[in-house]
């Protein structure tokens with residue numbers, strides 16, 4: 001235990017296909033240090049199936065978790081009893097993985113007497129930029145991954161408003177499905193981005209779902225259908241066709257994303273007219289895409305916003321963000337109200353309980 005007003009927390013993350021554990025410390029002055037960061041990806045176990053298989057994921061978490069936690073404690077040169085808390089992802093996500101993570105965390109807490117904090121995975125993503133750049137509230141978060149496509153107003157710890165979400169597929173899912181139907185390897189995002197480098201982004205005019213509509217939500221399933229039609233009509237596909245489809249798909253996604261996100265930037269301006277340097281944080285695996293990033297940076301520039309993206313390792317699923325969210329909750333006094341030891345894992349757990357659920361919400365539907 002730090003004992004000087006600081007906090008040292010172990011984070012555990014098992015909500016999807018990464019088994020992760022990390023130790024993060026925050027000193028009394030608020031300075032954060034990542035003491036360890038272990039992420040064991042299951043990509044290879046799932047790649048033959050072109051997507052995450054829940055049963056394989058759950059089993060792999062059970063097998064790997066003890067070793068991953070041990071490695072995180074070793075790397076941080078600490079031990080369980082020296083910690084102030086164990087923070088564990090309690091949802092949303094795949095239920096088998098969540099059960100594995102929570103059971104382990106509860107057992108460690110019971111055996112060591114170290115308190116348990118239950119963390120919403122989305123809150124982990126939402127607060128990461130405060131760890132990496134000390135960002136202050138309020139700010140906008142665009143979370144784009146295989147499981148989520150959401151625009152969230154982050155007003156404070158525990159104070160979130162979901163301003164937009166996907167009404168069908170998550171954006172990463174659209175990349176993964178496009179890759180799969182073009183015969184490109186999983187995960188699809190990097191494959192599509194790579195293939196697009198050699199392609200003509202103007203060859204195909206794909207539809208831009210919801211474009212021009214006042215509501216700020218996202219939709220990607222129509223785009224995926226058009227990609228399928230283009231691929232079918234050209235079959236067998238030459239390498240140049242694949243490249244052109246990827247480039248056109250990526251350009252369409254980029255334009256659509258910027259048009260949709262622009263709605264929320266305007267709303268933020270109206271809500272906080274006096275905010276001097278408004279920030280859009282972009283996180284999630286899809287945020288690694290250079291074309292999309294460039295489009296969003298341009299959009300931010302045009303609207304007087306600064307775009308911030310945490311380093312890719314902390315944008316994708318990890319346990320540092322869970323440990324950090326635990327620290328933020330403890331510091332804000334929010335962990336006091338809950339009994340994490342008796343909290344069940346929740347496959348669905350919206351950050352903003354007031355936001356109406358929309359149909360779809362991504363392949364792990366769950367992660368809406």
Ligand code: KG4
Pocket residue numbers: 016144145146147148171172173175176187188189190193284285286287288289290315316317
């Ligand atoms: O955040 P993440 O690692 O895991 C979750 O889904 O929670 O995101 C993975 C997703 C996959 O759908 C992957 O295809 C996509 O992010 N992705 C990308 C790129 N790198 C990863 N999508 C587009 N371009 C990329 N370079």
Ligand code: ZN
Pocket residue numbers: 121125145147316317
């Ligand atoms: Zn995630």
